[in-house]
Amino acid sequence: MFNILNKTVGFINQSIAAFGITAGVAVSFTNVIARYLFDASLTWASELSIFLFLWSVFFGAAYCFKKDAHIAVTIILDIVPTPIAKVMLVISHVITLTYLAAVSFYGYKYLQLVIDLEERSVDLDMPMWIIYLVIPISFALAAYRVGERLVIILRTPHELITQxxxxxxxxxxxxxxxxxxxxxxxxxxxxxxxxxxxxxxxxx
Incomplete structure (x- = not known):
């Protein structure tokens, strides 16, 4: 079951991140061509490209937690004894997990407020809750990845803990x-x- 869940989360993160960046570049390129060759700017293109890049960045960041690809300064971990290094890693991952879960939860609460206010985007006239949906979902998926990483660290003997x-x-x-x-x-x-x-x- 967890294997299927892992593959599903990975597929969602990768697909949305790849689609967002690809579609955002395509929309921006099309708008540039329309503006300079045909003198006809697409008024909604700028807003749409921003939304696409936004989704791509958030889900790309969530995917990076799976690959442990976020920037990390490990100079202290390299010099302290391995038992202490493991404890430090556990603490840092617990703090990260708590932060991601909190942002996901309050992002969902804010989403409810946006729905009640019926806020819409300026150019696309799209309900803004669709755009803000990226926050609770991407941070929840990132929290899952950090929790997964935390379990691995807890199960790994401190002698094998290396960053x-x-x-x-x-x-x-x-x-x-x-x-x-x-x-x-x-x-x-x-x-x-x-x-x-x-x-x-x-x-x-």
């Missing part, structure tokens, strides 16, 4: 794609990245 940096993930992908690369070169690259990370505070 891969963006640089380390890139190195891992390079290693998978270039198996014929000499070990010496990989080691030198790895040492160089770690040295840069120390100097930049883990912001690479």
């Amino acid at each position: 891969e940096s963006e640089a380390e993930m890139i190195l891992a992908r390079l290693g998978e794609k270039g198996e014929n690369t000499e070990n010496k070169n990989v080691k030198e690259l790895n040492d160089m990245v770690k040295d840069v990370e120390k100097k930049t505070g883990g912001m690479l």
Whole structure:
């Protein structure tokens, strides 16, 4: 059941994020062509593209929680003992989960207010509750992903708790794609990245 739910949540996040960015770019491009080639601006295009980009960003952010792709400064986690690192990760994920759930809940409450006020968009004359629906849904899906991640952390022994940096993930992908690369070169690259990370505070 959880496997089906995970696939469903992932499909929703990916599909809406991809459709939003694609449709937003298409609408903006069409409006530019109409304005400069045919001298006929589409008055509703700007508002629609904003709404599409908005949905794309929120659902894209929710998808990033699945991939653990949000920016994270892990310099403290790298230097503290692994039991403490696990506790810190649990606390940070609990705080994140609480925040996402709260925004989702109050976003739903605000949605009810917008419905009661019968607020509509200026150019599209669309009910604004349809647009604001992105907040409770995307934050609820993001909260689910963080909760899923929290369970994984709780089940993982503290010795295996590691937070891969963006640089380390890139190195891992390079290693998978270039198996014929000499070990010496990989080691030198790895040492160089770690040295840069120390100097930049883990912001690479």
